[in-house]
Amino acid sequence: MDAEEYQNLRNRLHALSDAELLSIVTVRQDEYRQEAVEIACEECRSRGITAKDIEQFPAVLAQTVRESMGFCEKCWNATTDESPGSTFTFNFLYGTRLHNEGDECPECGSVRASKWFWFLLPVSKLGTYRVIYKTRGILSKSWVGRKLKDA
Secondary structure: OOHHHHHHHHHHHHOOOHHHHHHHHHOOHHHOOHHHHHHHHHHHHHOOOOHHHHHHHHHHHHHHHHHHHOOOHHHHHOEOOOOOOOOOEEOOOEEEEEEEOOOOOOOOOOEEEEEEEEEOEEEEEEEEEEEEEEEEOOOOEEEEEEEEOOO
8 A cells, every 4th residue: 555545535534523443443353454454543542532542442332223213132142233124015915024923022022033934824934033113004005124032
């Protein structure tokens, strides 16, 4: 990397927020060149971000993501990052659907749901998830979900 490229990289990293810098030096180090991580560390020091801040960032980030999705800590810890994704149905004959299995969490309201492939009837179970429905309509639903570890 020549001096001009180095300075351009330094300027781009300088423009990032504290959270973005912390993400680079903690969670996403392997996505960046070593020079970028070193510059991000220098930038953190120049902003007064301490080693303790850097050490605590992954846990704070995970908690923020959990809270933004709406899951309680118990349901979050019982699941993985894998999402159920979307579902589809073609002419109501075949596709994928989520089927609630109850087991509503009293704290966050998530329910246990299985994703199935359908061809007139359920054919194959694709996974079991904790799901929080954000909207529910007759023809459309939106949700966030995480795959259960024990399923």
